[in-house]
Amino acid sequence: MAEVSAEARIEAPAEKVWAQLTDFSAYGRWNATHTSFPKGGPETLELSATYEENMKLMGFPAEVTWTVTELETARLLTTKGKGPMGVNLAMRYSLTPDGNATTVRIDGEFTGAAVSLMAGKLKDSATAALVESLRKLGGLITA
Known part of the structure; x- marks a missing residue:
């Protein structure tokens, strides 16, 4: 197993950060591993929604099918994915308001x-x- 994490403070309210984070049409502008959504992002962001993503991990292309497993608007998005060669992935995006900023x-x-x-x-x-990805996300929101 490999676990990874990163954290950043973005000078914007959580609702504004959430709007950018879940704007799947602009996902490639900030997500460093994203290459495309072959069938588009999820039509409706809700529990159990599924969608396919093409990614690049360690320089190699990977196709992942994601399922939304936790969702709390402007606070939490967790997805679990199935990738190539029996690899399973999980991504958890958590937003914590801090005054006019968001961690x-x-x-x-x-x-x-x-x-x-x-x-x-x-x-x-x-x-x-x-x-x-967090650096680019922050740049899109504060710009």
Whole structure:
């Protein structure tokens, strides 16, 4: 298993951060691993919604089918995904209001036989991608 996380303070209210975080049409503008939604993002963001995403992890393309498992508007979005080679993924986006700013934390988890072979490299690559994604997300919102 490989677990990754990143956190950033964004100078905007949680509702504004949430609106950008869940704007799937603009996902590629901030998410460093995202390449496309072959069938579009989820039509309605709700529990059990599923959608497919093409990603690039450690330089390799990956197709992931996501399911929304936790959802609390402007606070929490958790998705679980099935990727190639039996890899399972989980992503948890949590927003904590702090005055006129918001602390955004992303926690990711990768499990499966293929992960154990490259856990260290995957952890480094995914952590760097999360940090970059939060930087870009903050830039879009405060700009």
